[in-house]
Amino acid sequence: MQQIDLFKNYLNNHYNFRFNEISSKVEFKPISESNFKSMTDRDLNSLLIEMNHHNCKIKSLDLETIIESDFVPIFNPIKNYFESLPQLTGNENIKKLLKTIDTHDNEFFEWAFTKWLVAWVACMVEDNAINQQCVILAGNQGIGKSTWVEKLIPNELMPYYFAGNIRLGNKDTLGFLSEKCLINLDELANMTYSNVAELKELVTKSKISFRKAYGKFTDNFIRRASFIGSVNGTEFLYDLTGNRRFLSFEVSRFENYGNHNVDMNLVLAEVYSLFKSGFQYWFDANDQKRVEKNNENFRVISPEEVKILELFSCTPLEDNIIESIKEEHLNNIGRNRFESANRISLRKEQVEEEINNLKYPKFKLPFELYQLITKRTPTQGELVKLGKILTKIGFKRKRSSSGTLYEVYYLKPDLSNLD
Structure with a gap:
């Protein structure tokens, strides 16, 4: 048996490994434990010492080569989550979620947000699907906008949720497009006309190419993130040539200040079923006209x-x-x-x-x-x-x-x- 096989056998007998293709990190756990954790440099060094202590005379470079090879199987936690959901049909739970919010036009909200939900799921599980709409919740401060958005994320997907400011054109932002499933933009009110134009470009971006920190090559990454944001006030759209990328809703009330108790696992199970059934989650030309008409309520008048x-x-x-x-x-x-x-x-x-x-x-x-x-x-x-x-x-x-x-x-x- 070659020495490299001895090293692999030791690792297989004592640990489970997987490569998280969302975070692009190797995760591992001792066989006797249940929970995986991301491998750090410290973990790698400890593993090196342990193997040498057990007469596996392995060098640091050899161990890194094994860990960063196809010895470690690929794992997609987002797809794994959706495949583990109960198989539900209908939209009973989706309706429960939609009833936790009152907007300026509830009929438009239910139509547009349902399409956005399916587009959100499609973008997470289908490599070539892009959610090209950004939801914007407009309303008074303190009514629960941020809380309601965060409650959209089940615990299993929380590591892939980001809330805060993004620096447009930044490498970290490009990474978020691949590593996160939902980006919550907290400071839309402070965005300038040029910022909004850059955001529209990000929302529609399909190809992501960059070299990660300490990476040797420029890699292509799959777009997985969808966008949602909140703003105080109702005038925030600047573009005179069209704002069809934004689904804008003026919110008057959230149930329990956004802290609803709708089971998002059941909601997403229904949304996933809609996606698999061929539901049209994209907005065609007629849909875009309806969106543009609604957005006139939110356009900044110069x-x-x-x-x-x-x-x-x-x-x-x-x-x-x-x-x-x-x-x-x-x-x-x-x-x-x-x-x-x-x-x-x-x-x-x-x-x-x-x-x-x-x-x-x-x-x-x-x-x-x-x-x-x-x-x-x-x-x-x-x-x-x-x-x-x-x-x-x-x-x-x-x-x-x-x-x-x-x-x-x-x-x-x-x-x-x-x-």
């Missing part, structure tokens, strides 16, 4: 957008509104008793003509519109942002030799130049 909506419309005013504006302005003419009848008549004609023109569109460059709403010259970045705002609201546009023209209808008559 001062420029507020001013645009005060001054302009993308559709013509109705006749009765124009008549009301006309009546208001015409009634104010002639109150000066020193003004001649001819002067009053002329002014009324001018005002009436100007108000009638509200029926017709004006075509304006973004530069002109920006100056109208802010009274200053815009930067190029501000012009780009204004263009996104106008497109988001629904203003029509057309190309011209001068640039892009936007079709706008004034909401108020400009009477400043009238005699």
Whole structure:
């Protein structure tokens, strides 16, 4: 028998080993014990001394080589957890969980969060599945948001849960995408526009490649983590071009301040069954429209957008509104008793003509519109942002030799130049 086989026999006779492919760590236990633990450098050195004490004259490098080889079987604790769950059908326990929270739209929440739950499980157990939506729970401080999220994790999966801040673009964050099953973002309220853009990139990231600390090679890792977060207040979405990656819910109440007693093992057993049955956990084009419509409730409205909506419309005013504006302005003419009848008549004609023109569109460059709403010259970045705002609201546009023209209808008559 070769010496290497003697070493392996000793290890097999005294210990159980397994390679945790989630944490990328070797775990071991004495055969007489029940619980595995991650192997540390100290454990490895103790094992080296023990083997040499029992006449297994092994060198440190040889022991490391054995431990880091296929001598140690691969173990996936997350898949093992789901395969050990009871086989349940239906959604009785899922419904119990959904009833522990009241949102601004419970029907939307039950639909969207159920899809997210199945996507969460799919991302954990299916190597090629990606959960591309991040849940955001918005509500007052102290109502139980963080507690409720943490209660989603059964004890068996708690080692693969992370709550706190993540440093976007950091190697540790990339590691979390593979080593964690759920990332709870506590500080969404402090994220800037650029941070949100980076978060959207992380949520949709499918390929993870980096070299771990002390690793010899750059490795490819499987994406397993899903994202959830909480925020105080209801205005936190910045992107004018779309926020379909976020499932946003305004929460008014959690049962028992989030400390619900729903058995998450039974919930996840039902969710796992839905996944295996082919449940559509992804959001198709129609689903995304529904998500975008809901997210309008949570979008940050910029001062420029507020001013645009005060001054302009993308559709013509109705006749009765124009008549009301006309009546208001015409009634104010002639109150000066020193003004001649001819002067009053002329002014009324001018005002009436100007108000009638509200029926017709004006075509304006973004530069002109920006100056109208802010009274200053815009930067190029501000012009780009204004263009996104106008497109988001629904203003029509057309190309011209001068640039892009936007079709706008004034909401108020400009009477400043009238005699």
